[in-house]
Amino acid sequence: MNSKRTEYGWDKRYTEYCFKTPKERMRLILTDFKWFELKWTALFNELVCSIYEQKEYNRRSGGDLGVRVQTSVGKGSPTENKAICLMEIEAGILNCDLWGDLLNGVDYPNEISKKVYALYFMKKEVDVILQRLGMLSESDRNLFMDCVYYGKTTEEIAKKQFVEKESVAKRLWRIKKCLRDTLIIDLSREVEVF
Numbered sequence: 001m002n003s004k005r006t007e008y009g010w011d012k013r014y015t016e017y018c019f020k021t022p023k024e025r026m027r028l029i030l031t032d033f034k035w036f037e038l039k040w041t042a043l044f045n046e047l048v049c050s051i052y053e054q055k056e057y058n059r060r061s062g063g064d065l066g067v068r069v070q071t072s073v074g075k076g077s078p079t080e081n082k083a084i085c086l087m088e089i090e091a092g093i094l095n096c097d098l099w100g101d102l103l104n105g106v107d108y109p110n111e112i113s114k115k116v117y118a119l120y121f122m123k124k125e126v127d128v129i130l131q132r133l134g135m136l137s138e139s140d141r142n143l144f145m146d147c148v149y150y151g152k153t154t155e156e157i158a159k160k161q162f163v164e165k166e167s168v169a170k171r172l173w174r175i176k177k178c179l180r181d182t183l184i185i186d187l188s189r190e191v192e193v194f
Helices: 022-031 033-061 078-094 109-135 138-148 154-161 165-193
Strands: none
Touching: 022 033, 022 109, 022 165, 033 078, 033 109, 078 109, 109 138, 109 165, 138 154, 138 165, 154 165
């Protein structure tokens, strides 16, 4: 396919996501935790558009002019057909349904399969992390979020809580260790399906 579209977001960290160890995947998620949902959404939308464009390009270059015979009552429209196709692609990615029509008419099904798996597992694993964060006490969760999500330093947090910086650092280390240990076990179980 000679598509002019360039994929900006899919660097090796994300395309090879499923082949990383649970520890590496957790580190990637937590490093970009604040932006991870936005990054995931951008990667998802980029993949949907890429699949649609490949299917459309290959359909048109194969001699199909986009005219379809309606078998139901009523008239179809190109906009309606595009919307239905996009919804089917989105559902295929979200459900990791590689056996349906998702890969028909695409140029590089193996590359797309890797990306679909990566998005599927990223979403599942972020859900696991959010579930584990929800199990922390409110004060531990707030401390973790202040540091990881809001980017505050231990010194800033210590001043806010009127405690020593070392105390905050130790507490944060214990929270991260606890999360890391339980998450690595949880993430290891998640990928057994893959």
